[in-house]
Amino acid sequence: MTRIGIDLGGTAVKTGLFTEDGTIVGRAEFPTVTYGREALLADIADHVRALTALHGIPLSDCAAGIGVPGPVEEDGYTEAIPNLGIHNCYLGRELSELLGIPVRILNDANAAALGEYWLGAGRGSKSMICVTLGTGVGSGIVLNGQVLGGAHGLGGEIGHMFVNPDETQACGCGATGCLDQVASANGVVRYARTRYHLPYVTAKEVCDAAKSGDPQAEAALRYCMSFLGKALCAVGYTVDPELVVIGGGLSKAGPYLLDIIYYAYKDLPKLTAKRMEFRLAQLGNEAGMTGAARFAL
Ligand SMILES: [Zn+2]
Known part of the structure; x- marks a missing residue:
């Protein structure tokens, strides 16, 4: 199984492909689409598909996590991501539907902490x-x-x-x-x-x-x-x-x-x-x- 890590920032989105034990095998960075949630998620999904294709990894062998700049509740609900004008949604679930793979969502600072804990x-x-x-x-x-x-x-x-x-x-x-x-x-x-x-x-x-x-x-x-x-x-x-x-x-x-x-x-x-x-x-x-x-x- 390949891990896909997505860091959704206010100006850029960073994505990385990792083996299960944490070796990075690919990365990409692209500007954050700021004109609405649907366009943003579609753009992230396109970049994820392109990145996995580039490295010859079938998407069906992947699971993704996404860190977002706002509080995320346990069930993945996001009340507000003020920087991106996004409110009251389940971003992880929506991205999961677009990609057809499991996507788990967490707060970006929690993601950074988990990253440092895991490999830093x-x-x-x-x-x-x-x-x-x-x-x-x-x-x-x-x-x-x-x-x-x-x-x-x-x-x-x-x-x-x-x-x-x-x-x-x-x-x-x-x-x-x-x-x-x-x-x-x-x-x-x-x-x-x-x-x-x-x-x-x-x-x-x-x-x-x-x-x-x-x-x-x-x-x-x-x-x-x-x-x-x-x-x-x-x-x-x-x-x-x-x-x-x-x-x-x-x-x-x-x-x-x-x-x-x-x-x-x-x-x-x-x-x-x-x-x-x-x-x-x-x-x-x-x-x-x-x-x-x-x-x-
Ligand atoms: Zn304050």
């Missing part, structure tokens, strides 16, 4: 949380090989935990004071500019300045990551994973950033001296399609 930084661990620091804060939890989807599709979604009572602006989700607003790459830039009056326009610039000794850039980064440290402490007290994997654009700052996040977390838990282990993600932007492929079977 989480290999060999029993439980982990994967946090992606990009435009927003995405996260997913894997416990004993199973993604924690939750009853309402919100399992492991720490980005919209309330962490900051001083926040005045509203988050994209409608709430105010979310982790997403302060610990994402966008959040880092916003705080560096507004709280510390720094001129930087990208999170990379903030990280580079901090690394090269700019005390204000470092303070901005430590301030933003202090909220992530608190959120991770809360995760420790709820699901207590073995491992924290940090990915996303901001994680390109490498061990330097990992140390700042670990420092923000390490003194918070008091009930035990044991600590979660922190690692950098390894699969980059292929984590999502990899995890979707794992979820397929």
